[in-house]
Amino acid sequence: MSEVSWPVAGSIAYGGDYNPEQWPREVWDEDVALMRRAGVNLVSVGIFSWAMLETEEGVFDFAWLDELLDLLHANGIAVDLGTPTVSPPAWFFAAYPQARVINADGVVQGFGSRGMASHASPEYREAIVRIAGVLAARYADHPAVVMWHIHNEYGVPVAEDFSPRAVTAFQEWLKARYGTLEGLNAAWGTAFWGQRYGRWEHVVAPAATPTIANPAMKLDWARFTDDALREVFRLERDTIRARASQPITTNFMAHQSWNTDLWKWAQEVDIVSDDHYLWSPDPEAHVALALSADLTRSVARGRPWILMEHSTSAVNWQGRNIAKMPGEMRRNALTHLGRGADGILFFQWRASRSGAEKFHSAMLPHAGAESRIFREVTELGEHLACLGEVADSRVRADVAVLYDWESMWAQDLEWRPSDALTFRERMRTYYERLWRDGVQVDFAHPDDDLSGYRLVVAPASYLLTQRSADNLTSYVAAGGTLLVASFAAAVDESDAVHTGGFGYPLRDALGVTVEEHRPLREGDEIQVATREGASITARDWTEDLVLSGAAPWAVYDASPAGGPADGAPAITRHHHGEGTGWYVSPALDVEGLAPVVAAVYADAGITPAPTPAGVEVLVRHGAEADYVVAVNHTDQEVTVPAAGTDLLTGAEVERELALPAGGVAVVRTAPVADGATLSSAGSPAETALTGS
Structure with missing residues (x-):
C-alpha cells in the first residue's frame, strides 16, 4: 500500500x-x-455489469458506459470504475461449466445468484484478465475515472471451492509451504486417526467428512483460500496497473467477513475501503460499527480510508431487516468519519425494482426524492461539504487491541472446550469495555511493532506463534502494559498445543500458565473476588492457573461444580522487566471487566475519558487544527466538553457542547499538544510492520 492521490x-x-x-x-x-442536489461527488460504476460489457466471449459493447461516464463527468461527479468479475455472465458458465464452484458437500453451485467462479479455474482467470484489460485500455485516461474498484467483497458469498482444480491448487500450495510430505505430516499431526499421507496427490481438502476434519488441515485450507482469492485479485490489479495510474481498491468487510486476512489484503491496495452493515439483532449495533471502523483504519495503517458501502436504512438479507430511525444514518456516517474515513458511500444510489435486493434501502428510495430518506441524504451531503478540511487528518491511540484472522480461523473450529468462547464475542466484549470508557484504540497484529502503545490488549489470541509471544514479551520488558484474556497462546501456527502447555509462550510476560481449562455449564455462574474487595460475576469459562511469579489480583469464590477451587487465582498481575502483564482467566462481560481495566489503566498511565452512556466523542488530528466529532446515540440531550467552531452549524462553542438527542457535531478546535498522546507522524498504526 503506497501513498497515492x-x-x-x-x-x-x-x-x-x-x-x-x-x-x-x-x-x-x-x-x-x-445526485447534484444531494451533493454526490463519487459513484462506483460497473461492478455487476459484465454481461452488458462483454455480451459474448470477446465481444464488447462500451457505448452505454462511454455515454454514462461522459454524463457523470459533465456534471462534476467522479467515478470509481469497477471490474465486474464478481458475477460472470451466463455465457461464461455455459461455455465453461467446469469453472463453477463446488461446495464442501460436493454440490455444484449454479448460475443465477451473485458470487464468483472457481478461483482455480484457468478459464475464469483468463476471462477476468481480459475484461480488466479492455476496461483499463479504454478508460485509463477518461477524466471521470479517479479510482479502480476490483471485484466486490472477496469471500462473500463465495470463498471456498472444493472442485478438483482447487484441490490440486491446494496440494501445490502445501508443497510450497512445507516442502516435503514429512513436513506436512508433522505440521498436521497426521499420526492421529491414521491420517498420514504418502503421496501429494492423496492430500484432500476438508470437505464433508464423517466427523470433524483435521483442524490443522482446515486452518491451512483457510489460509490457502485467502491466498487464492488474493492471487486472482492481483491478476486484475496488475492488469489495470499496467495501463492506468489511478489508485486501486477493493471493498473489504472488516469484522463482518471471516475469509480474508485484511492485514495481508491491505498491503495489496492503494486505498483501503470497507463495507459495513448494522446487525439488526444487536441493540447497540453502533458499537460494532465503531469496532469495524477502527479495524479498517488500523489495517490501513492509520491512513484515511473509504466507507465504500453502508445503508441509508434497512438491508434485505437479515432475518428481520430493521429500518434506521430518523437521524441514525447521519450518526452512522459521522462515526465512520470520526474514526478515520474520508469517504462516505452507500449501497446503492437508486433502489432496485427487481432482484434479490429490491427491499434494500438506497440513497434514492422507492418513495422518491420527496421522502424522508432522500431529505436526510441531501442533508448529509450538505454536512460533508462543510467538512473538507477534516480530510487527511488522523486518529491517534495509546491502546492497541490484537486482532489476528488466523487466530480467529483456528479458535472457531469445532471441538473446542466451549462453543461459548468465540473470537468475535471476546473481541466485541473487550472492545466495548474500552469504547464505554472513551478510550480510543488501534488494532494491531501480534507481530507488529507495539512500542508506541501504552497498553496492548489481547482479547482472543488463542493461536499465538512463538515469534508473536516473543514480541509481546519484549514489549512488556521494555515497559509496556499487556492485558491478556483467557484461552490465549493455547496453540501454535499448526493448531498444535504448545510444548510446555497452554499459555507457555507467554509465561515470562505473564508469570502464569494454564494447567486446565474449566468451562462452565450453560447458566452456571462463578464469583471472582478482587483484592480490593469487589465481587465480579463470571460465566461460561474458567481456568486452573499455575503461578510462576505472578501475584493473584482476584481469586475464584464459591465455585460451581466443575469450576476451580475456592481461592484459586483468577486474575493475575506480573512485573516483567520494566512493564506489567495481566492475565484474566474467567470470561467476564462488559460490566465485569470495568474494575479490571480500571486497574490496568492505572498501570499503563491511561486516563479514560468516559462520556454519557451512548455518546461518542472522537478526535481527528490535523496539521493546523483538531476536529472533535461528537455523536449522541441517545434520546436525551447531553453536554460534552469542547471549544471551537461547529463546522456543521458555524456556531462558536466556548467550553461545552450541547448535543441534542440523536445529534451530531464536528468542532474545529486548537490542536492538542503532543506529549502523553502520540503524534500522528509517529503513530504506531502508521509505522508498524505487519508480521502476517
Whole structure:
C-alpha cells in the first residue's frame, strides 16, 4: 500500500454504487440531477455489469458506459470504475461449466445468484484478465475515472471451492509451504486417526467428512483460500496497473467477513475501503460499527480510508431487516468519519425494482426524492461539504487491541472446550469495555511493532506463534502494559498445543500458565473476588492457573461444580522487566471487566475519558487544527466538553457542547499538544510492520 492521490482531492467523498444498467436511459438524467442536489461527488460504476460489457466471449459493447461516464463527468461527479468479475455472465458458465464452484458437500453451485467462479479455474482467470484489460485500455485516461474498484467483497458469498482444480491448487500450495510430505505430516499431526499421507496427490481438502476434519488441515485450507482469492485479485490489479495510474481498491468487510486476512489484503491496495452493515439483532449495533471502523483504519495503517458501502436504512438479507430511525444514518456516517474515513458511500444510489435486493434501502428510495430518506441524504451531503478540511487528518491511540484472522480461523473450529468462547464475542466484549470508557484504540497484529502503545490488549489470541509471544514479551520488558484474556497462546501456527502447555509462550510476560481449562455449564455462574474487595460475576469459562511469579489480583469464590477451587487465582498481575502483564482467566462481560481495566489503566498511565452512556466523542488530528466529532446515540440531550467552531452549524462553542438527542457535531478546535498522546507522524498504526 503506497501513498497515492485522494480520489476527490480536498473533500470528503460522498456517493454510492450506481447501477444505471437497471434503468431506462431517460432515468440517468434524473439521477444525475438528483445526485447534484444531494451533493454526490463519487459513484462506483460497473461492478455487476459484465454481461452488458462483454455480451459474448470477446465481444464488447462500451457505448452505454462511454455515454454514462461522459454524463457523470459533465456534471462534476467522479467515478470509481469497477471490474465486474464478481458475477460472470451466463455465457461464461455455459461455455465453461467446469469453472463453477463446488461446495464442501460436493454440490455444484449454479448460475443465477451473485458470487464468483472457481478461483482455480484457468478459464475464469483468463476471462477476468481480459475484461480488466479492455476496461483499463479504454478508460485509463477518461477524466471521470479517479479510482479502480476490483471485484466486490472477496469471500462473500463465495470463498471456498472444493472442485478438483482447487484441490490440486491446494496440494501445490502445501508443497510450497512445507516442502516435503514429512513436513506436512508433522505440521498436521497426521499420526492421529491414521491420517498420514504418502503421496501429494492423496492430500484432500476438508470437505464433508464423517466427523470433524483435521483442524490443522482446515486452518491451512483457510489460509490457502485467502491466498487464492488474493492471487486472482492481483491478476486484475496488475492488469489495470499496467495501463492506468489511478489508485486501486477493493471493498473489504472488516469484522463482518471471516475469509480474508485484511492485514495481508491491505498491503495489496492503494486505498483501503470497507463495507459495513448494522446487525439488526444487536441493540447497540453502533458499537460494532465503531469496532469495524477502527479495524479498517488500523489495517490501513492509520491512513484515511473509504466507507465504500453502508445503508441509508434497512438491508434485505437479515432475518428481520430493521429500518434506521430518523437521524441514525447521519450518526452512522459521522462515526465512520470520526474514526478515520474520508469517504462516505452507500449501497446503492437508486433502489432496485427487481432482484434479490429490491427491499434494500438506497440513497434514492422507492418513495422518491420527496421522502424522508432522500431529505436526510441531501442533508448529509450538505454536512460533508462543510467538512473538507477534516480530510487527511488522523486518529491517534495509546491502546492497541490484537486482532489476528488466523487466530480467529483456528479458535472457531469445532471441538473446542466451549462453543461459548468465540473470537468475535471476546473481541466485541473487550472492545466495548474500552469504547464505554472513551478510550480510543488501534488494532494491531501480534507481530507488529507495539512500542508506541501504552497498553496492548489481547482479547482472543488463542493461536499465538512463538515469534508473536516473543514480541509481546519484549514489549512488556521494555515497559509496556499487556492485558491478556483467557484461552490465549493455547496453540501454535499448526493448531498444535504448545510444548510446555497452554499459555507457555507467554509465561515470562505473564508469570502464569494454564494447567486446565474449566468451562462452565450453560447458566452456571462463578464469583471472582478482587483484592480490593469487589465481587465480579463470571460465566461460561474458567481456568486452573499455575503461578510462576505472578501475584493473584482476584481469586475464584464459591465455585460451581466443575469450576476451580475456592481461592484459586483468577486474575493475575506480573512485573516483567520494566512493564506489567495481566492475565484474566474467567470470561467476564462488559460490566465485569470495568474494575479490571480500571486497574490496568492505572498501570499503563491511561486516563479514560468516559462520556454519557451512548455518546461518542472522537478526535481527528490535523496539521493546523483538531476536529472533535461528537455523536449522541441517545434520546436525551447531553453536554460534552469542547471549544471551537461547529463546522456543521458555524456556531462558536466556548467550553461545552450541547448535543441534542440523536445529534451530531464536528468542532474545529486548537490542536492538542503532543506529549502523553502520540503524534500522528509517529503513530504506531502508521509505522508498524505487519508480521502476517
